[in-house]
Amino acid sequence: MKPLRQSLALGPLGMMLLVVSGCSINPQPLTQAEMDEFAADKQSRMISDEQVPVTQSIDLYEAIARALKYNLDHRLEVADRRLRNAEFEEAEVDMLPELVAKANWSDRNNDPFSTSITEEGSLENSLASTSADPGSTSGSLELTWDILDFGLSYYRAKQAGDKFFIAEEQRRSTVNRLLEDVRTAYWRTVAAERHLDELKRLERRTQNALEAARQQVRQGEGGRLEALRYQREMLDTLKTAKELRRDLFVAKNQLAALMNLPQGQEFSVVMPRHPELQTPITTLSPEAMTEAALRNRPEMREVAYRLRINKQEEKATVLEMLPSIRGYLGANFDTNDFLVNQNWTGWGARVSWDLMSLAQYPARQQAVEYQGKLLDARALALTQSIATQVYVAHKRFTSLQDEVEIAEEYHETSQRIFAQARNEYEAGFGSQREMVREQLKAILASLRFDATYAEMQGAFANVHAAMGLNAYDGEMSGQESLKEIEAALRDLWRERGDMVQTSRSTSATRVTG
Template sequence: MNKGIALLGASTFFLGACATVPEPFTSAELQEAASRNFAEVDAEQEPVTAPIDLYEAMARALKYNLDYKVELMEIALRERELDLQRYDMLPQLVANAGYAGRNNFSGASSLSLITQQQSLEPSTSQERDLFTADLSLSWDVLDFGLSYVRAKQGADEVLISQERRRKVANRVIEDVRSSYWRAVSAERLLTKLQELESSVTTTLENSERLSERRLSAPLTALTYQRELLQIQSQIRTLQRELVVAKSQLAALMNLRPGTDFSLALPDRTDHLPAVEYDGEDMMMTALLNRAELREVGYRQRINARELDAALLSALPSFRGVLGVNVDSNDFLFNNDWVNYGARASWNVLNLFRLPAQKRAVRAQNDLLEQRELALTMAVVTQVHVARARFGHLREELETVSRQMTVQDKILNQIRAGHATGVMSRQTLLREEMNTLVAEVQYDIAYAEAQNAYANLFASMGIDEFSPEVTGQEDVATLRASLAKLWQDREAAVRLSGQ
């Protein structure tokens, strides 16, 4: 009775000790995590020491962009998982050692089945304290087959993660191109916009004072103020669109917000590389190279191997065993021995599951085939749209370029007239604003055309970075590789158009 109560008390104590309650992070732990993350988010990055051009911006994005790093870590994880799956194909080698003891001998006697009397006095064949050890090697043929299939599926998962990495890298580079050209426009024009806004504000205040003193006709003054306010509103709209471009570019390069850096400002040009690819050739190239279609292909291969796994699971299992044993019991005639054996087992119910597994695999394959067809249509449509968009934006850039040239000539005429007193200050401010708008429109059109040019290659699944690029190179090496790739690509396009 006392032993039972003691056992119950001990059980209650241990159960109470095992009880757990939610423990949220403390303020100190949260503060430590926040400080650590803030310090590590841009740690070990090469400092910006010179104006950044387009190819360096791309290089920094490929090396430091955190979204891209996530994909690289995904590939590393899949590769490590594949390494682990390979070990599943090896035999099992298990070592055991143990000790057992008791406070008295384990003994027994025998009962005669004929006389129903004890035939032997109590005796033992086992010591009170025993040390045992064994080393067993076993190998299951069925487990090996299933592990081999899973390893092949894991290898396809690695390839899928590599295709996702290509997709993310191309998207990041496209975003860099667009943000870079917008940021270039911002660096060119924000100072001019600020100067023009200051001039508009001063003129507006002067007009309001003249109106209050009734030194000008009320309707004329109000109309003038309305035009000035419209110009001011346009200035602030342009500033809003441009001021975030550099911050977006910094985020893509993983530069800490507020980092001071400048951009290399290329000369304005309406030159864009010619694209002479045939539309059908572009579509076929896309169907060969697009990451999404390759991923579906790998998924189909994984699913096909799932049927192999189902078939293997329905087969009998055969396991062979070989072991070495040691026992310290002195009553044993042999204290060490080698054991061996084989065993076959078969879960017959797996045969009844096999038809259902086959139907599930076929249904999954039908889904993947339909998804492949849907992606095929989406891809060829994207190629067609990208090709048409680039052609349209090239024409739009030419028009905007001509508009900017005409606007420059108009501004020169207005300035000359204002210098001689023929043109009013209001007209000059309006045309200065129109000139800045024309410049912004040109820069935005050029950025969109450059982005459309890059999107042409992305729609065909042609990587926007060299195949040997890993992201581990320094920024200068990456920049040189990217510059050579794009310059060679433009040269090849020009040569094919001749």
């Protein structure tokens, strides 16, 4: 009670301070229980119940279709696109006139009598009178339209529309990156399922051969230098095998994450052949590819939209400096019995002008001008970056094509050498050490071939992404079924030169991811 008595003693100012202090807020951090509930909710909803379950081996284009439909990064971009569309529709509604309904009720404990005085200060009438009821109800329905607000709303709606297009370009960029990641992860998963068991056997054989070489060095049997060289060779083989195993081991987990499958869920991938990639796009000149990229890349289109938004902001800044003219038309009523006309229609116009906007205009105009220069500089920097990316993507893909051919030939040659060394050993002409050496080289050659092929598949998608070409049918709404998306993707990329042929099998070996 003491703070209240002190506040009352200070009068109205004290009461005001008391009210303000009572309205203060003391922020509280989230409790551990609240965070536990929040995290549990998000974890339970991470995998949607609407996801089509995996019932057969997944091929490349089903994997991409699952990523487009279920990947959380892509769903985030889709949600942002929907938000921008809703903001655009809201901005369009802002251009409409305002229709405001008002209702007022008032009452008092006595009549509102009043008297009046003359200019000289004497009472005009000693009898008090009134022209209003002690209590009354009034209301109105008023249609107003501000010409200045309409102009501003028009440009804001155009800006909101461009922000929607920016969200769509950002979604395109996410899809292109997603497709490249899925393509690479899929082929690395194929390599992993083909070779992980073999890679484990390779490591065991290398360890055995390495231990034998160490034993020979310790005991001083045979040529010591030759044994040390063999030991070094086995260590190199073991190091390479472990590096390949490390990269391949996580490929399936990466593919599962891209498709938004739970980590640890069992699934298998279709084991296709290694098709050649017939790529008509790479027959274009670097200049033509760069020109196409500058027209199509989501990043460039985004900057172009932002520049258009900035130009609209420049016009909106001029409008905000002008006076506001608001016309109104309204129907009114009042229950005051002393009024002769209790219902009436009113109309008119109101003009207001914020003169401070004139002083603010130069600074706002300068900010808009600098924003335009910044966006133009960003576009120039992007032009150089995109031209470099197109050139590098093209060179990387063609280089990897050559590397795949060499890796395939190296793999086939290593297999023939191993077969010959094994035949000689079994016939009693060759050494076991030589046979083990060639067997390890053949296995590593096969692993390197698959790893290089997976990298080339990623580079194939990267060429199209560097040029800004859609990774999916631009007419797709996202509401299509998984099968429809898969079929559309397969047709599109077949036209682009992907000759991959896959055959599914529901009885394929299932491996834990």
